[in-house]
Structures are given as C-alpha cells and as structure tokens.
Amino acid sequence: MIAYNLVCKDGHEFEGWFANSTVYDSQEKRGDLICPVCGDGSIAKAIMAPAVKTSVTKAKGRNVVGTPDEQKKLRQFVAGFRKYVEDNADYVGPKFPEEARKIHYGETEARHIYGESTVSEAKELIEEGIEIAPLPTDPGDLN
Ligand SMILES: [Zn+2]
Numbered sequence: 001m002i003a004y005n006l007v008c009k010d011g012h013e014f015e016g017w018f019a020n021s022t023v024y025d026s027q028e029k030r031g032d033l034i035c036p037v038c039g040d041g042s043i044a045k046a047i048m049a050p051a052v053k054t055s056v057t058k059a060k061g062r063n064v065v066g067t068p069d070e071q072k073k074l075r076q077f078v079a080g081f082r083k084y085v086e087d088n089a090d091y092v093g094p095k096f097p098e099e100a101r102k103i104h105y106g107e108t109e110a111r112h113i114y115g116e117s118t119v120s121e122a123k124e125l126i127e128e129g130i131e132i133a134p135l136p137t138d139p140g141d142l143n
Pocket residue numbers: 008009010011012035036037038039040
C-alpha cells in the first residue's frame with residue numbers, strides 16, 4: 001500500500017491509499033479520484049508534508065488540536081490547577097523571586113507561594129535549583 005497526499009483544484013487536501021503507484025495513475029487518468037470535500041474530480045498529488053505526530057485534525061479550514069471533548073478536559077484541568085494553587089499557596093505578587101529564594105535558603109517558613117516574575121527572573125531561580133512552574137493561563141483566555 002502507498003499513501004499519497006492529494007489535493008483538488010479548490011485546494012482541499014486529503015489522503016488516498018493505493019495498492020501501488022500504477023493503480024493511482026490509472027485511477028487518476030480515468031477520473032475515478034474524487035475530492036471528499038467538494039466532489040471535484042481534478043485531483044493531483046500534493047507536496048508531501050513531513051509527518052508530524054500530533055492529533056491535529058482539520059475542521060473547516062482551521063487546525064484544531066484534539067477533539068472538543070479533550071479540549072474541555074484540558075480547560076477543566078487548567079481551571080482545577082489554578083484553583084488548587086490559589087487555595088493552597090500564598091500570593092506574593094511581584095515579590096515572588098525574592099520570597100522563592102527566602103524559602104529555598106530557609107530564611108522564611110517553607111510554604112507554597114505564587115506571584116509574578118519576569119522570564120529572566122524565572123530563569124535565574126531555576127538556575128539556582130529553585131523549583132518553580134508557570135501557572136497555566138486562565139481558561140477564559142483560551143477562547
Ligand atoms: Zn475539493
């Protein structure tokens with residue numbers, strides 16, 4: 001079996017499986033190849049794109065990662081994670097790098113904190129061996 005990325009004259013791309021390239025050639029000559037999107041019969045081989053291992057599905061011309069159900073679960077996870085942090089950690093705002101260091105070096109009570117830092121501040125903390133993690137974006141921002 002051989003797989004070709006095919007494209008109709010309207011630019012719809014789809015995958016066609018053939019026993020071998022001769023079968024493809026004869027089906028193409030007979031006009032047996034039909035675009036599954038618009039039914040167009042002018043089909044050509046598309047330029048092969050490198051295989052990418054993601055669950056990207058094409059829907060109405062826009063790329064969507066995962067099914068709607070998976071996206072819902074992701075939003076619930078992000079919301080749950082934020083809530084956990086907000087319930088269990090002290091908000092220290094822009095003093096986050098300073099507080100994180102104090103906790104790491106035992107200068108203040110060990111506890112979970114969250115707050116803001118710049119990317120370079122976060123990098124410095126990681127380089128010092130301080131465990132930090134970015135807080136996921138509010139799920140409302142994803143829509
Ligand atoms: Zn088409």
